[in-house]
Amino acid sequence: MISRSLTLKILSAVIVFGAWEIAGRVPVSYAFPTFIESMQALFVMTFDGSLFVAYAETLKPLVVGIALSAFAGIGLGLWIGLSAKFDWMFSPIFIVMQAAPLAALIPLLVMAYGIGLTSKVSVVCIMAMPVIVLNTASAVRNTPTNIKEMGRSFLGSDADIILKIIIPSASPIIFSGLRLGISAGFIGAILSELKITPTGVGDIITYSRSIADYPSMYAAIFSIILLAVLFLNLLEKIERFLFKGNDLGYVSD
Numbered sequence: 001m002i003s004r005s006l007t008l009k010i011l012s013a014v015i016v017f018g019a020w021e022i023a024g025r026v027p028v029s030y031a032f033p034t035f036i037e038s039m040q041a042l043f044v045m046t047f048d049g050s051l052f053v054a055y056a057e058t059l060k061p062l063v064v065g066i067a068l069s070a071f072a073g074i075g076l077g078l079w080i081g082l083s084a085k086f087d088w089m090f091s092p093i094f095i096v097m098q099a100a101p102l103a104a105l106i107p108l109l110v111m112a113y114g115i116g117l118t119s120k121v122s123v124v125c126i127m128a129m130p131v132i133v134l135n136t137a138s139a140v141r142n143t144p145t146n147i148k149e150m151g152r153s154f155l156g157s158d159a160d161i162i163l164k165i166i167i168p169s170a171s172p173i174i175f176s177g178l179r180l181g182i183s184a185g186f187i188g189a190i191l192s193e194l195k196i197t198p199t200g201v202g203d204i205i206t207y208s209r210s211i212a213d214y215p216s217m218y219a220a221i222f223s224i225i226l227l228a229v230l231f232l233n234l235l236e237k238i239e240r241f242l243f244k245g246n247d248l249g250y251v252s253d
Contacts, residue, residue: 058200065124077136127188135177139170
């Protein structure tokens with residue numbers, strides 16, 4: 001039997017794609033293709049291999065940036081959450097990073113690191129890391145005090161309190177922050193390709209727009225959204241498996 005969550009997701013997709021098809025047939029704009037035209041362009045790019053070549057380029061900064069953001073972000077978040085002094089010193093930096101307009105920072109990154117992989121990885125990290133750090137720090141800070149006091153009453157060391165109480169208690173929110181950070185990382189990867197050098201999927205979008213091949217442009221954008229949704233659903237299933245019985249941090253169902 002199909003679950004209620006899956007039914008609602010399918011219904012939502014049908015409504016969105018149906019509205020897209022109707023809007024393309026009206027049309028709302030000459031530059032807005034129908035859903036069917038965009039899917040035809042997506043199949044063409046998939047079967048001729050151009051989409052896979054583009055993603056091979058796009059995934060390089062995305063994977064490196066997400067890996068760095070995850071390890072460094074969770075580590076810094078734990079550090080900030082455990083120490084009021086470091087919270088006071090470093091939290092404002094990540095709050096500013098989260099609020100700063102990234103498009104205005106890209107020229108500075110290009111001046112500092114050029115137009116290669118380093119700049120693109122930096123954009124992904126700037127997008128992903130603040131979310132991961134702030135969620136991790138918040139989760140650690142909000143670990144129930146009575147649980148920590150119970151651990152101390154059983155003569156637990158500081159390391160025991162951190163490893164056996166604080167981290168397990170904070171893990172669901174940390175994982176949710178990781179999912180949000182990865183979503184932001186996808187945005188950063190594509191933005192870097194559009195603003196720094198047109199490579200990968202960003203190149204398909206830029207080139208298709210320049211020759212008015214709008215179905216291919218929308219197909220490339222749709223493929224990004226589809227990949228992000230599939231990856232986040234996979235991550236959510238992993239999270240559910242790791243934290244069975246704990247729904248903390250969920251908003252999707």
